[in-house]
Amino acid sequence: MEIRQLRYFLTVAEELHFGRAAERLHIVQSAVSQQLRRLERELGAELFARSTRVVRLTEAGDRLLPYAREMLALQARAREAIDELRAEQAATVRLGTSSGLGERLDALLAAFARLTDQAQLELLTGTTEERLAKVRAGDLDATLLRGERTDAGLTFLPLWQDALMAALPARHELAAQEVVEMSGLAGLPLRLSPHSRNPALHDLIVHCCREAGYDPVWGPEFTNAQDTLAAIGYGRPSWTVFYAPHADQLPVPGVVFRPLANPTPLMRTYLAVRPGPPRPGLRALIEACHEAGAD
Secondary structure: OHHHHHHHHHHHHHHOOOHHHHHHHHHOHHHHHHHHHHHHHHHOOOOEEOOOOOOEOOOOHHHHHHHHHHHHHHHHHHHHHHHHHHHHHHOEEEEEOOOOOHHHHHHHHHHHHHOOOOOOEEEEOOHHHHHHHHHOOOOOOOEEEEEOOOOOOOEEEEEEEEEEEEEEOOOHHHOOOOOEEEEHOOOOOOOOOOOOOHHHHHHHHHHHHHHHOOOOOOOOOOOOOOHHHHHHOOOOOEEEEEEEEHOOOOOOOOOOEEEEEEEOOEEEEEEEEEOOOOOOHHHHHHOOOOHHHHH
């Protein structure tokens, strides 16, 4: 029993005329008659009583009619469900990003493209609070952020951890070391974004300095990567930190990047999303994030 045969049967049952049914189906009348004969042979019963003037349903046709309608309705709903899925997969997924993702973002984009050939990923920037507010409002599907947060209206999915590296003047004696001890930076001015701009990073570095036995000596604030690194490379000696995946993409004259130890600063990245089951595009993004974080 084919869906096509049931559609032909239902159309003839509604018209009670093979010619009008064929016109509705946009096929020739002989094709309608042929398919219905096949259906009748398969069922072992005549569905229509035919005469030169009248076509009417037999008892078997009456019995089949509600099931034919139900099956065609199910087919329509199944098609609608698949169409909705395709539309969801083709929709744009809007992701908030932060600076310094470096190779992690490259890996995320590559994984997302591999996992879905339908959805498009749109990247948007802004402060952490702006991005979180947009996720809550539905203007963003998700945002990446660093450092643990709590928010009753959001779910925070833990992703990867990144080490931080010290950016030092190439001429400084510490630049000759393969790994820099946190305690060795005690007297060197630290350029860092203020707590109000980046509380998670600020708190982490201050904590690591204190673990190493000192409070940092504050230098000028971190403004942007280009200007701050230029000042470190050619101005008065100072230091700052960059996430390792970002530092690997920043060959800057006059500056070297060195791993930090005792303690090693590690920052966790999270993906903030709204609670509830994710749509297919967002689900692909979440999987891509986990792939990007796999070491």
